[in-house]
Amino acid sequence: MKKPELEAKRRLAVALEYSGEGAPRVTAKGAGEVADAILRTAAAHDIPIRGDRELVEVLAQLPLDREIPEVLYRAVAEVIAFAYYIRGLTPADAGKSQRGSATGPPSEN
Numbered sequence: 001m002k003k004p005e006l007e008a009k010r011r012l013a014v015a016l017e018y019s020g021e022g023a024p025r026v027t028a029k030g031a032g033e034v035a036d037a038i039l040r041t042a043a044a045h046d047i048p049i050r051g052d053r054e055l056v057e058v059l060a061q062l063p064l065d066r067e068i069p070e071v072l073y074r075a076v077a078e079v080i081a082f083a084y085y086i087r088g089l090t091p092a093d094a095g096k097s098q099r100g101s102a103t104g105p106p107s108e109n
Contacts, residue, residue, distance in 0.1 A: 012030070029062075
């Protein structure tokens with residue numbers, strides 16, 4: 001059995017993709033070293049990273065490459081809006097060679 005303090009510090013990351021059609025999809029997810037690799041890859045490609053521990057825990061339970069369920073639309077829309085804002089884009093720019101966004105635990109800075 002895992003200790004609660006270890007579980008609380010577990011690193012998670014999820015990558016999302018939204019083409020402008022249908023619902024966003026989870027395109028990568030992982031814990032520990034895999035989470036670190038997802039976040040490094042996102043940073044290396046200038047993909048915005050937003051820390052939201054509760055959302056990443058829910059998204060990490062979804063199957064890869066499937067659209068997110070409707071119950072998560074609002075929360076994921078906020079992540080996508082954040083990514084657009086950081087890039088200086090609008091929703092009208094969706095699907096125009098846009099890469100996804102990544103979410104992970106809040107920064108410990």
